[in-house]
Amino acid sequence: MATGPPSSQALGTPISEFLLSSGTSGGDPKLIPTVKDELDRRQLLYSLLMPVMNQFVPGLDKGTGLYFLFVRSETKTPSGLPARPVLTSYYKSDHFKKHASNTCTSPLAAILCADVFQSMYAQMVSGLCQRHRVVRAGTVFASVLLRAIQFLQQHWEQLAANIEHGELSPCVSDPAVRAAVAGILQPDHKLAQFIRTGCSNGDWAGIIVRIWPNTKYLDTIVTGSMAQYFPILRYYSGDLPIASTKYVSSECPLGLNLHPMCDPSEVSYTIMPNLAYFEFLPTDGGVAAATELVELARVEAGREYEVVVTTYGGLSRYRVGDVLRVTGFHNAAPRFRFVRRSGALLSVDADKTDETELQRAVERASVLLRPHGAAVLDYTSRVCTKTIPGHYVVYWELTATAQQGGVGTGSVDGNVLDRCCLEIEEALSYVYWVLRVVDGAIRPLEIRVVRPGTFEELVNLAVSQGASMGQYKVTPMRDGLGRHPTS
Incomplete structure (x- = not known):
């Protein structure tokens, strides 16, 4: 399909684009076919997140979110279809654009800027200017939120100077980004001095709640390989609760966490059966223990399975590579805890x-x-x-x-x-x-x-080679020479 033959020969609905996987499992991103109405299904999942959170955290409608969101440059396949990470596809969609201004402090132009430094800088200064409006903070993956904090550590003096004078530094040269931030950034000597006082003494414990005092929780994934960032995020956030709200992949969205304020080690996701057709391969000792697939309604509590999906985009019985454990049921729907990547x-x-x-x-x-x-x-x-x-x-x-x-x-x-x-x-x-x-x-x-700074350089290298900033995950190195996946 990517090299030329029309996708309608294989599917009733033509392929609209290819989604690039993160590449952290095999070293190279995969091309995941998708169809136009897949965005509707993803939006359905995302639209349920806030109603669930409102059951546990009051007052979220009184403010907005400090979210650091990123896109990357997209390419085209020989057949002329776009090839881009799933987050880039979503952030460029009308679904996201319609709601972005009401859900986060970052201007849309800053999110859609493919230059990671300019995007981060503009999103950070916008978040600082609106610090009292922030009631939740997050990124898709915990590693990106940690990088945002490190960015503040490195650039707080310059950011404070911008806020004091009400003018963005020349380091942000994108005209659309500068125009968007100009509507937010006003001269504020008091805020600039507050940032200097809070960041100059070298004490970064609880920095998130000190700068954004109304923050009620962090919204970021801290399961799987992201679990390693939980202790340091607790340090920077002043022990704010951390909510892992959704379970999604490049192949398809899967489900959501109906108890988002639980301890990160207890996170389980309820899979929504209308997002794809889900089957499960029983595992034993980290390897497949059977060839017979188990349907979603027939999994057993306490057992581990590798998830297998058949998607609307044409993947048939595709092994995603995630091993899950059944932890219980929500009514009759099984709840799953992420255990590991099957190959890691x-x-x-x-x-x-x-x-x-x-x-x-x-x-x-x-x-x-x-x-x-x-x-x-x-x-x-x-x-x-x-x-x-x-x-x-x-x-x-x-x-x-x-x-x-x-x-x-x-x-x-x-x-x-x-x-x-x-x-x-x-x-x-x-x-x-x-x-x-x-x-x-x-x-x-x-x-x-x-x-x-070594791991930050690793991220920069991966991004420079085409990885998505928002989807980057550090995984175990693959061989004795120390070669690391590019994304």
Whole structure:
């Protein structure tokens, strides 16, 4: 279809465009076919989010959202159809444009600016100018919200100067963006001084609630690979609740969280059967345990399944790659908790460590950093096979969490990291322990601390190579050479 033959030969409804997957599972984005009325189904899911939230958080209609949303440049396939990430497709749609001004502080022109720096800068200054209107803050993925906070850390002086003089810096050159922000940005010496006072002392704990004091919760996905960002987001937000409201993929929307204010570790999603046709492949020990697919109405509580979708866009029994556990039912509708990506495993021998198990181990080890005024800002992992036997390598980027007078990350020496390595290994599975300690089939785990800003550079590299800022996710590296997916 992408190279030329008319899609109507395969489907009754012609393909309207191709959605690019994030690329984090296999290294390269996939082309996902979609049809025009798929946007209606996505909008149906999105339209239910606020009614659900209103049941748990009062007063949301009294303000707006501080959302950092991004698009990327789109391409065309040889057949002439657009190829772009699902978020870019949605943000450029009439569905989104109709409601954007009422739901977030960011001007539409800033969201639709493909230059990530200009877009972030304009959205941040707009959010600062409207800080008292903000009742919720978020991004699609937690990693992007963390990057927005880091952007504020790096550019608060320039942002404050813009607000003081009521004029946007020349670093934002897009005429449409400048015109949109001009309607929001007015000279405000008091606000500029407030930003300088709040950001200049080096204390970033609770910065979100200090600058946006009416914020009631964070709206961002912290399940799956995003779970690693939960502790640092709690630090920056002053322990605000974090709501993971929806479960969507490039292939199709899937469902929503009917109990959004639960602890992130307890998040379950109720799949809406009108969004696609859903089937489930039972799994056992991380691999498919059967060839017979189970229908949505016949899944069993407590069991794990890999989700399989047949979509309106033409995918037939497509394995999305997400492994889910049935946690219960809403009336007769099953509720699912995301467990892992089916292919995201570290393995040297017979061991199989998935991202959830590694995340728990890293959380346990990171507790040892607290007395030293440090925390894990971001991490990834790989298996090193240059040595025989091989071993796990975990890359940490650290950030200081100590208040003024604290010692920061400088005191995290080799002895502390050695203890962290042992703590991670203690938290891994019994199979890993046998292979590591009894059989000697795995060498000791290694933590490598990367310099500050490394993961931000990784994001910048991915975006420069065509990844979507809004869909970027860090996943385990794929081989012993340390090559990382481009998006």
